[in-house]
Amino acid sequence: MSAVPSGSRLRADARRNSEQIRSAAIGAFQGQGLTVPLEQVAEAAGVSKATIFNRFGGRIGLIEAVIEELVASELFAVIDRARAIDDVSERITYYVTALRDLQYRLPAFNDVLLQTYPHSPQLMEICRxxxxxxxxxxxxxxxxxxxxxxxxxxxxxxxxxxxALALKHGERPSRDDYDRRTGYLLDGIRGRCAASGGPQPRS
Structure with a gap:
């Protein structure tokens, strides 16, 4: 007869399962966004879908467990870097370009922007x-x-x-085309200081 696992063994197994699920979720959300089927996350983690519900309570709990590492840390780094740029024209160029870069390479960021899961407090805080x-x-x-x-x-x-809508539901452009269009967007929103060589207060 096999021995009954001890409480410490069960807790260790639970922790290991939780970390495997978190790791699998980060990988799946990075590549496909927050709407990826939970069955795919479970398969990558080597657990059942029921285990995800047992450990995290479902998709919202799983999002809450990984969204800070997955999206918030990247977005907040962009915001902090932008705030450190003294020249306001350079700040705009960096900020818009960096946001669009995040959108291109991190589908989960687009799900945050679209508030795909408004019942996630952390997701809504990132939006705020x-x-x-x-x-x-x-x-x-x-x-x-x-x-x-x-x-x-x-x-x-x-x-x-x-x-975000175009990237999530439309045909994905090449990176060269995407970056070229970022330049068009910047040209369209810039004010007169961009052409005159520096910021000029309005009279």
Whole structure:
């Protein structure tokens, strides 16, 4: 007769299963977004789908367990780097380019932007922080004519959401085409200071 596993053995197995599931979820979400079938995550982790529910309570709990490492850390690093750039025109170029880079290489970021799972508090908090960063950028740029005078935080939000929808549901462009279009977008939103060589306060 085989011995009954001890409590410590069971706890160790549970921890191992949880880490395997987290690792598998990060890999799957990175490549395919937050809507990837849980059966695929379970298969990659070497567990059953029921184990995911037992350990994390389902998809929302799993998202909560990995979203900070997967998306928040990357987005917040972009925001911090942008804030450290003194020249507001350079800050805009970096911020918009970096956001679009995240969108291209990290499908889970697009699911966050689209608020695909609004019942995830951490996902919605990431959206809130991102919206504040957009507002902060526009507020700094407008008095220096670094952006078109009519350009608003809502416009920036719409541009990144439209891009998220295109990447999630449309044909994926080549990286060269995508980066070229990023340049077109920047040219379209810049104000007169970009052509005059530097920020100029409006009179």
């Amino acid at each position: 922080v991102g919206s504040e960063a957009n507002e902060e950028l526009i507020a700094a740029a407008q008095p220096l004519a670094a952006l078109r005078p009519e350009f608003t935080p809502g416009d920036l939000h719409a541009l990144v959401v439209d891009n």
